[in-house]
Amino acid sequence: MELEKRGVGERSPEGCLVVAIRMPVRIVVLVLVVPVRMAWDALVVGGRLLRDTVLRPLGRALVWLGRVLVVVPLVGAYRWVLTPIGHTLVWLARRAGDMLAWVYARVLAPIGRAAEWVLRRVGLVLAAVGAAVFAGAARLVRWLLVAPGKWCWTWILTPAGRALARCARGLWWVLAAVAAGVGAVLYWTCRVLLVLPALALWRWVLTPAGRGLAWCGRALWRWVLVPVGRALAVVGREVADALGHAWRVAGRISLAVGRFLGAVLRRLVVEPVRWAYRRVLTPVGHAVRDAVLRPAARVARQVGRGTRQAFAAARDIARQARADLRRALLGEPRPVARREPVVAETRTLETRTGREVSPPTRG
Template structure:
């Protein structure tokens, strides 16, 4: 029964599909393909062949003629100008610049500026080294003076006066005050417990 229902539903769809496929095949065979061939023939004979003729008989000869004119009127004169005028002038200018500027500057650098620079650099390095030694000696002397004027008296005062005074204050002042404070706290706790009750 299910197969019969499926066949009844699928059969019309398949018939329409096959009919559509047949119609499209006939349309392609008898209409679209001949129109395409005709359009291809027209494009070939009306566009491709004239463009090929135009390229071979107009553009290429005109391009060759233009290149010949450009070569004759521009390229060849520029080559001649470069080879016989610009290059010799530039060569002569370079010779003059080398003779009047480069060679004297090289000589000046080699025999004057470089030796003077080396001498100045050596003098500055020596001065820097000597200044460093002097600075270290001054620093040691200043440290010795500061230690003997300030550091040694402060160390003596701390060791001889402040340390014994601190021990005396800790033993005879701080310890009794701390024990009295503990006794006062304990008494206050007992009063609070007596008046308000202890913690729950």
């Protein structure tokens, strides 16, 4: 189909190998891909049906169940158990903190100040004693160790070290000369016995052999591997194109099969059920509603109305009986005169001072 959609000028030049491979490959791939595509479409439809009818309601039920069994109890426990306990612990912590602050201010701080004063005085005494002891020990060390050690370093160790250094330099010169001679002998021996033969072997044997192998490799690449690779590339490209073409054709075939099955299901199941619902169940339901349900509902409303009226009459009778019993036991209640609320008069300057104020006159 893609080859038919392309223009004549857009077609790339194709060889006889491509034309000979294309049709068999496409036929074989189409035969293999059509069942796979139909199975894939069936799985997709079944998965959507399973998701809409089973998994989604199950997920909603699980969410509701988790909310009822986990979230609501946890919220209630947090609100009615953990929050009061936390407030209580905070109150106790505050009271404990206030008590510790009082203990620190009233007990520990005075004890610490007293201990600091005592330790300071003891430290001053120990510092004076230590200074005296250190001064005496320093003088003893100076006269007993430092002065003899200095004399020994100047007149004994220094001359001996210089003599040993001269001997070591002479010995090093002798060893260096011997090592240089031995190294020269080993160098010329290895050069004559190993390096020159290896160089000749590389120049006259390995280099021509390597050039021959390189020529053979280039010939093999040019005349064998490149043609085989091109043929395999053509076959792979044709197989890929055939897979795409077969997948699209299989989609159309699967769509046609699905529509046919849908039409068969609609003809055999849906339309009979719809006809039975419209022609049989709906008239029967209307008849049952008009003949049974509506009269039953009307009777139920009348019974409910009569029941409510009977309960209202019973309440009135009970109220009247209680009033008669109270009147027989306690007598007639005395009428209570109701006092109307007195509206306070508006306060004016005349009522407050007791005299009339004349309006001001204009000059």
